[in-house]
Amino acid sequence: MSDSEPAGTLDTDALNRRLATDPAAAAAMLLDAAHAGRADAQAWLGQLLLDGHGIKRDAGEALYWFQCAAHAGVPMAMNMLGRCHENGWGTDVDYSRALVWYRQAAAHDLDWAIYNLAQMHANGRGVPLDRAAAFALFNRAAALGHPRAMQFLGQINEYGWEVEPDRTHAFELYRRAAEGGDYRGLCSWASVLAQAGRVDEAAACVERALPLAPAHYLRVLRDELLASGRAPLRAIADRIAVERASSADH
Numbered sequence: 001m002s003d004s005e006p007a008g009t010l011d012t013d014a015l016n017r018r019l020a021t022d023p024a025a026a027a028a029m030l031l032d033a034a035h036a037g038r039a040d041a042q043a044w045l046g047q048l049l050l051d052g053h054g055i056k057r058d059a060g061e062a063l064y065w066f067q068c069a070a071h072a073g074v075p076m077a078m079n080m081l082g083r084c085h086e087n088g089w090g091t092d093v094d095y096s097r098a099l100v101w102y103r104q105a106a107a108h109d110l111d112w113a114i115y116n117l118a119q120m121h122a123n124g125r126g127v128p129l130d131r132a133a134a135f136a137l138f139n140r141a142a143a144l145g146h147p148r149a150m151q152f153l154g155q156i157n158e159y160g161w162e163v164e165p166d167r168t169h170a171f172e173l174y175r176r177a178a179e180g181g182d183y184r185g186l187c188s189w190a191s192v193l194a195q196a197g198r199v200d201e202a203a204a205c206v207e208r209a210l211p212l213a214p215a216h217y218l219r220v221l222r223d224e225l226l227a228s229g230r231a232p233l234r235a236i237a238d239r240i241a242v243e244r245a246s247s248a249d250h
Contacts, residue, residue: 024055031045034068042069043074046062049062058090063090079102079105079116082098086098114146115146118135118138122134122138138156147177147181150180150182151185153173154177154185155188158171174188175192177189178208181212182212183213184209184217186212190203190206190233203233206236222241
C-alpha cells in the first residue's frame with residue numbers, strides 16, 4: 001500500500017500476502033467487505049483503486065471509499081482524502097479541504113498526515129508559508145518514526161533551515177531515514193558514505209533505493225551519480241540510463 005498504513009481490524013499481514021499473490025482476489029474481497037460497511041476495508045479499497053492494484057484504477061471511486069472510511073473515523077482514510085484534495089485525485093484541487101483532513105488525521109497521531117501537513121506549511125499550500133511550523137511538524141512526524149520526515153529534517157539540519165547547521169545530526173537523520181527504507185534517505189546516506197570513502201556501502205544503498213524511487217527522481221539521481229567520480233556509482237548511473245532507454249523502447 002502507498003503512503004500510509006491502513007488502520008482497522010483487518011489481518012494486514014494476510015491481506016498483504018494475498019495482494020502479493022492474487023491482487024484481484026484481494027481486491028474483490030475488500031470490495032465485498034467495503035459494501036458491507038467495513039470502514040477499514042473501505043480505506044484499503046480506496047488505496048487499491050487509486051493505485052490500480054488488483055482492480056481498475058478509478059480515482060473518483062477511490063475518493064468515495066476514502067470519504068466513507070474517513071467519516072467512520074479511519075485516520076489513514078482521512079489522510080488519503082487530504083491527498084486527493086491536495087493533488088486533484090478524483091476531485092478538484094482544494095488545499096483548504098486537504099488541510100481539514102490532514103489536521104483530523106494528525107490529531108490521531110498518524111505520521112503520514114503530520115508529514116503532509118508539514119509539507120503544506122513548508123510550501124505555503126493553503127496556509128501562509130511557515131517554516132517554523134513545518135519544522136515542528138517534521139520533528140513530530142520523525143519522533144513517530146516517519147523515515148521521510150527524518151530525511152527532510154536531515155536536510156534542514158545540514159543546510160541550516162530554521163536551525164544552526166549541524167552536519168553530524170543531519171547525517172544521523174539520513175542514516176535513520178535509510179534504515180526506514182525511504183529512497184531519498186537511502187541516497188542521502190549513500191552520499192555521506194561515499195564522502196567517507198565507503199563507496200561499496202554507498203553503492204549498496206543506492207541499489208536499495210532504485211526500485212523505490214519514481215522516474216523523475218531517478219533522472220536527478222543519475223546525474224548526481226555520474227558527477228560523483230566514483231566508478232561503482234557511475235556504473236549504476238550507466239545502468240539507469242540503459243534501463244530507461246529500454247523502457248522507452250517498449
